Amino acid sequence: MNNKISKSVIRRLPRYYRFLCELEEKEVDRVSSGKLAQIMRTTASQVRQDLNCFGGFGHQGYGYPVTTLKNEIINILGLNNHYRAILIGAGHIGTAIASHMKLDKLGFDMVGIFDNNTAILGSKINMLEIRDVNSLKEFCSNTKVDVAFLCTPKEAAKDTVKKLYELGIKNFWNFTHYDIQGDYPDVKVENVHLSDMLMTLCYSMNEDADE
């Protein structure tokens, strides 16, 4: 079924999910496409079109059942799969991810944290000990790992990915500028290029000044 849903709809689903969670917390039972459109800052027709992609359980005049819709999105995104994740690089970004993000609500369980900085090895983030990156092989032979969150400096990224790939890890959340898919076309990667986003903001501000 997933194959029928376009990439652009998929990219919007996390936002729907977040808003539906908020509505559920406020004990809202049903929500109209108009209200969802307002929250998503799009049109009611776009919302109806998006949600029709995965079963038309909104009824004209009644709106969408919040919990049912939320659960459907959980299903489609696979947030209940609880993929086993390791973090490589326990610097500021890595620590922020491991300590502040509600990973379990997002489909992931953090099972290991690795760094090469001997000064922090053994200390804990969210109850997980920071392990020596040299113990990766041993760790992976005992523990199934589905995905690596890559938060190393760029210089370390290439070697680290090679090691992880050889250990069978084919999914990456990549915070470095190393182009993983350039070397490994068969992996799944979600890149977070903060500097690219910042440059895009710079453009918007510049564009404004030009007007």
Next chain:
Amino acid sequence: MNNKISKSVIRRLPRYYRFLCELEEKEVDRVSSGKLAQIMRTTASQVRQDLNCFGGFGHQGYGYPVTTLKNEIINILGLNNHYRAILIGAGHIGTAIASHMKLDKLGFDMVGIFDNNTAILGSKINMLEIRDVNSLKEFCSNTKVDVAFLCTPKEAAKDTVKKLYELGIKNFWNFTHYDIQGDYPDVKVENVHLSDMLMTLCYSMNEDADE
């Protein structure tokens, strides 16, 4: 001129910029559209189309002059404008941004860092003292601020943005889930929704499993 360039081309420019910087570091003078396409993982025709948007200074058979092209992108994105930025929230994400990103290369100068945690006030990140968020008004009356990097917890975001907006700040790099443009349609915002990206990765992994 900027108005002629589509949003999707703009979104790709930071990547071109990064790769051109790398080529320049390797003292490469000229690059063909084919080579750029390979690095960008797109087609040579897409590259030519993108770069034609802002002046056709690639010559058939000669490729593009790396430095000229890089400088042109710097111009278009406005990376030389050196917008004055403040950081609100010196937690892990905020600290990572203020200490590790080469902000000046990306169009921004960090001029102030603010937090409400008295335990860290006065300590320094990259030579900048962490100031009390309550001193924002005073700070902004003495220092021109173009943009705020918002790295507070979600609960604090709404009040913080209200304060900043009233101080005349209309540009935001937003790491929180607070929907700034929902309340202030006239501001420029670049959102970094890490959890949305992670859910998208979850989907890709799930999709794979379904095949």
